[in-house]
Amino acid sequence: MSKVAVLGAGSWGTALSIVLADNGHDVRFWTHRKEQANEMNATNRNKKYLDADIPKQITAYHELENAIDDVSAIIMVIPTKAIREVCNDLNKVLKHTPVIIHASKGIEPGSLKRISQVISEEMDNYDYEDITVLSGPSHAEEVGKRLPTTVTVSSVTSSNAEFAQDLFINESFRVYTSTDMIGIELGGALKNIIALGAGISDGLGYGDNAKSALITRGLAEITRLGASLGASPLTFLGLPGAGDLIVTCTSPHSRNWRAGNMLGKGYKLDEVLEQMGMVVEGVRTTKAAHQFANEQQIEMPITEGLYQILFNDEKPKDVVEQLMSRTKREEMDDISAFKNTDYPQ
Numbered sequence: 560m561s562k563v564a565v566l567g568a569g570s571w572g573t574a575l576s577i578v579l580a581d582n583g584h585d586v587r588f589w590t591h592r593k594e595q596a597n598e599m600n601a602t603n604r605n606k607k608y609l610d611a612d613i614p615k616q617i618t619a620y621h622e623l624e625n626a627i628d629d630v631s632a633i634i635m636v637i638p639t640k641a642i643r644e645v646c647n648d649l650n651k652v653l654k655h656t657p658v659i660i661h662a663s664k665g666i667e668p669g670s671l672k673r674i675s676q677v678i679s680e681e682m683d684n685y686d687y688e689d690i691t692v693l694s695g696p697s698h699a700e701e702v703g704k705r706l707p708t709t710v711t712v713s714s715v716t717s718s719n720a721e722f723a724q725d726l727f728i729n730e731s732f733r734v735y736t737s738t739d740m741i742g743i744e745l746g747g748a749l750k751n752i753i754a755l756g757a758g759i760s761d762g763l764g765y766g767d768n769a770k771s772a773l774i775t776r777g778l779a780e781i782t783r784l785g786a787s788l789g790a791s792p793l794t795f796l797g798l799p800g801a802g803d804l805i806v807t808c809t810s811p812h813s814r815n816w817r818a819g820n821m822l823g824k825g826y827k828l829d830e831v832l833e834q835m836g837m838v839v840e841g842v843r844t845t846k847a848a849h850q851f852a853n854e855q856q857i858e859m860p861i862t863e864g865l866y867q868i869l870f871n872d873e874k875p876k877d878v879v880e881q882l883m884s885r886t887k888r889e890e891m892d893d894i895s896a897f898k899n900t901d902y903p904q
């Protein structure tokens with residue numbers, strides 16, 4: 560059994576700590592807020608973030624140096640916008656090179672970097688090949704209750720992904736491996752854009768046909784972006800692609816769906832984010848994907864519409880009207896690139 564540190568004391572960090580504790584690992588749970596660490600150790604709950612009993616094998620720490628002392632793995636579950644800051648703090652106290660696995664879902668606006676790229680850029684003594692990602696359809700609320708869940712881990716070096724698979728896998732948390740690191744990270748990040756859209760559609764009362772269309776056409780456009788960055792289109796049909804897209808667009812656990820739902824009901828973005836009190840990664844990811852799509856001339860009409868709602872105050876209803884009245888076209892016209900030309904016609 561291993562000694563592991565989980566950095567990031569929100570709902571997903573808590574749920575992953577529970578999986579690790581169930582597997583017999585000694586879990587050091589780090590929060591940058593002292594009161595939260597004290598409360599968790601005293602009550603065995605992380606009340607604000609997840610309604611679950613915290614097993615005894617989990618100890619909360621406030622001092623980063625103590626949390627990471629002698630661990631064989633660091634699990635980073637920090638909101639995307641705080642990753643560089645936490646890596647910098649880690650550099651000051653880390654004296655060995657434990658495996659780093661991240662489970663965050665975002666892209667950095669401006670640089671358009673994936674999280675593994677951000678971590679390897681910031682961390683002393685780590686290259687891109689050293690970082691592993693864990694992603695898939697996995698709401699913390701259900702993982703915390705040990706309901707059956709499947710995820711995928713990926714790293715350039717397969718031994719790192721296999722290490723992560725062994726660390727997390729158990730009878731209620733099934734872990735697959737993949738070598739498509741780009742696809743796994745982009746699938747997890749980009750589905751949040753579409754989940755915001757699905758929430759808006761539900762908030763407007765547009766029904767199941769509209770939501771199904773958003774999921775399907777959303778999958779087409781995030782696959783288009785992913786493939787242009789080197790991801791395998793097939794990854795977008797797997798757990799961290801279609802799997803995560805479905806759960807995030809249809810589950811009331813999803814913060815992205817819930818935020819979208821409020822926008823569809825007429826709330827302003829500022830009000831929505833204030834009420835959520837938890838990270839809504841899709842907002843920043845929409846900004847990043849919109850910038851990339853414009854620079855690279857990739858057609859992403861749903862992302863474009865979302866961007867106009869979030870950042871240019873466009874009315875959700877008007878955006879749906881624009882999407883529905885786009886120039887008529889063939890549905891699969893962008894799939895020809897993946898056609899098997901050897902098959903007799």
Ligand SMILES: NC(=O)C1=CN([C@@H]2O[C@H](COP(=O)(O)OP(=O)(O)OC[C@H]3O[C@@H](n4cnc5c(N)ncnc54)[C@H](O)[C@@H]3O)[C@@H](O)[C@H]2O)C=CC1
Pocket residue numbers: 567568569570571572590591608636637638639641644645662663664665697698699700836837838840
């Ligand atoms: N909640 C879920 O079911 C899932 C979440 N994720 C991803 O995991 C990541 C974290 O999400 P959640 O845990 O849900 O967020 P959350 O909103 O529940 O919690 C975020 C945590 O990060 C901490 N934090 C914020 N800024 C920090 C900083 N500068 N230094 C250290 N800690 C800081 C907050 O104090 C809080 O404890 C996100 O990228 C999310 O997309 C991925 C899969 C499932």
Ligand SMILES: O=C(CO)COP(=O)(O)O
Pocket residue numbers: 664695696697698699751754803806807812813814815816838839840
């Ligand atoms: O990624 C998730 C589930 O797989 C969590 O989604 P939300 O961040 O929208 O809650």
